[in-house]
Amino acid sequence: MQYSSILPEVIKVADEASTRVLHIYQSDFKVSYKEDESPITAADIASHEVIVKGLRNISQNIPILSEEGAQAPWEERQRWRRFWLVDPIDGTKEFTQRTGEFTVNIALIEDGEPVLGVVTAPALKEAFWGIKGEGAHKRDRTGREHRIRVAELPDTIRVVASKNHMNDETRDFIRALGPHKTLQAGSSLKFCRIAEGHADLYPRMGPTSEWDTAAAHAVLLAAGGSVNALDGTALRYGKEDVLNPYFIAAGNWYIPRP
Ligand SMILES: Nc1ncnc2c1ncn2[C@@H]1O[C@H](COP(=O)(O)O)[C@@H](OP(=O)(O)O)[C@H]1O
Numbered sequence: 366m367q368y369s370s371i372l373p374e375v376i377k378v379a380d381e382a383s384t385r386v387l388h389i390y391q392s393d394f395k396v397s398y399k400e401d402e403s404p405i406t407a408a409d410i411a412s413h414e415v416i417v418k419g420l421r422n423i424s425q426n427i428p429i430l431s432e433e434g435a436q437a438p439w440e441e442r443q444r445w446r447r448f449w450l451v452d453p454i455d456g457t458k459e460f461t462q463r464t465g466e467f468t469v470n471i472a473l474i475e476d477g478e479p480v481l482g483v484v485t486a487p488a489l490k491e492a493f494w495g496i497k498g499e500g501a502h503k504r505d506r507t508g509r510e511h512r513i514r515v516a517e518l519p520d521t522i523r524v525v526a527s528k529n530h531m532n533d534e535t536r537d538f539i540r541a542l543g544p545h546k547t548l549q550a551g552s553s554l555k556f557c558r559i560a561e562g563h564a565d566l567y568p569r570m571g572p573t574s575e576w577d578t579a580a581a582h583a584v585l586l587a588a589g590g591s592v593n594a595l596d597g598t599a600l601r602y603g604k605e606d607v608l609n610p611y612f613i614a615a616g617n618w619y620i621p622r623p
């Protein structure tokens with residue numbers, strides 16, 4: 366499959382979803398709570414609907430797994446060699462707190478690997494995309510597009526961490542790094558900050574689901590970075606359990622084995 370030939374259409378779908386999301390963000394929206402007590406708004410649903418429709422237009426035959434869609438049973442999912450993995454809004458808490466740090470995420474998975482990813486931050490007017498082996502790009506708030514790449518290792522490591530889901534394990538890991546600077550960012554933007562060279566490391570010793578990380582993982586990979594579980598193996602997608610293991614996303618950082 367020629368990923369570069371479908372990329373402009375995937376960006377268009379993400380942009381359409383972003384426009385809908387932003388419209389709701391700027392309105393007096395209502396917040397409801399799912400069974401797991403995580404928040405959901407009309408923007409999550411609207412974004413999901415725009416993306417599913419758009420991706421079906423691009424490819425009739427590639428199945429879709431979305432945070433807000435009905436999940437196909439494992440008997441079916443385990444046969445998917447290639448599928449779209451979607452988080453219509455990552456950082457719903459950021460959305461409801463109106464920090465602007467939420468994203469729309471679309472990834473294409475092939476044999477467990479994120480080979481294409483598009484991440485948009487509607488309120489920040491930023492977009493990131495990447496294709497395995499073909500590099501990553503950012504569109505900034507002025508509309509200018511440019512290639513991005515992870516930074517060379519700086520003297521002081523810049524660590525990016527969750528605002529809403531910080532925990533003791535992640536804090537201990539960061540402390541053990543020694544001298545470092547800390548940046549905060551919401552949602553999958555943390556991976557994108559590494560991909561564009563503004564941060565070096567994102568340790569996540571806490572739960573996330575496959576849709577939270579896949580698109581930004583693809584961007585970071587394409588920009589020269591990595592996302593590894595604590596045993597050093599790359600994060601993979603399309604598992605029976607959609608939860609990710611704890612991970613370390615990094616630019617040019619050497620991860621010492623325990
Ligand atoms: N207990 C838990 N189980 C699964 N995922 C969790 C979780 N706590 C937080 N997350 C995930 O962390 C994401 C937010 O990350 P961050 O704190 O880095 O912004 C949430 O994305 P959603 O907003 O899409 O639900 C959510 O999926």
Ligand SMILES: [Mg+2]
Pocket residue numbers: 432452454455456576577
């Ligand atoms: Mg999410």
